[in-house]
Amino acid sequence: MCDIVIAVWNNLELTKSCVDSIIKNTDVDYRLVLIDNASNEETKKYLEQLKDKEGQKVLLIRNETNLGFIKAVNQGMRLSEAPYVCLINNDTIVTRGWLSEMVKVAESSSLIGLINPSSNTLGQKPEGKESVEAYAERLKKGSVSSTEIGSAIGFCMLIKKEVIDKIGVFDEIYGMGNFEDTDYSRRVIKEGYICARAHRAYVYHDEGSSFLRGASFDENFERNRQIYEFRWGRRKWIAYIISSFDDNMIKTLEKDIMPQARLGLWVWLFSNKRLALPEHSNIIANVFDRYFYLKTLWKVLTKKKRFSEIFVTDDRLANVLKRLSFIHKAKVQSY
Secondary structure: OEEEEEEEOOOHHHHHHHHHHHHHHOOOOEEEEEEEEOOOHHHHHHHHHHHHHHHHHEEEEEEOOOOOHHHHHHHHHHHOOOOEEEEEOOOEEEOOOHHHHHHHHHHOOOOEEEEEEEOHHHOOOOOOOOOHHHHHHHHOOOOOOEEEEOOOOOOEEEEEHHHHHHHOOOOHHHOOOOOHHHHHHHHHHHOOOEEEEEEEEEEEEOOOOOOOOOOOHHHHHHHHHHHHHHHHOOOOEEEEEEOOOOHHHHHHHHHHHHHHHHOOOEEEEEEOOOOOOOOEOOEEEEEOOOOHHHHHHHHHHHOOOOOOEEEEOOHHHHHHHHHOHHHHOOEEEEO
């Protein structure tokens, strides 16, 4: 059913915890594809013993030099012939049913190409002293199975094999990592697929443990950001201020904003009633039933990441915003 690809470079205890959680909590047919990126002798020995113990459930590839995350997971993706490939960091802990829930979401629509689980990385965190396992079980009781997201993050990413066959693997121009997963998401969306989060799957991510910030990290990050923005453009925020609407307006709005969200733009909606629009991670709904105009103006004028465009249904408000453009810097248009 699925090849689970893990790039390993030392971090022995984290790797053990990750692998143990996968063996314990995965309830679909899988194979572990372990890419050992020239780990130290202790980690190498552990991986070899794991291979001996699990047999055909483990494919172990040893690189004699550290090729970096991107080249390592690309090795695993190219080797896979399973209908699904899951890339997962070795600083994660998976919970019961994580992979089967992601596969269910993948199989719910032919449009879905990439899937993330719920995770602290995406903002889903246990409350108070609640354990990760208890929180994961609580998520399974939710009524919503998935939400479309603007891009998938590579810490735990399920990919349909047909997607890999169409667009290939990560672009190795991104070197040791950063922006390769967002770039891949853009390529997947360009091919006509969408990305989604599986609400009822939960994977805890010990963020940053497997990607140490060396002296060259900031330099590489900036280099990769420039490559990404040259290809796909800079991230933008767009606002729609909707104070009067009917069914036709809702259809027009959906037609306009969904392609923008799928392109990676962040769309903020301001309205005095909740709008019946599809959920998307890049669409932020702000509903103000009281003091609508004042609260909306305050948000627009004080937002740190400024809007590049603002679309307004109320002509009077549009005029006010045009006069205040020296503050918010956005292009204001009637909608």
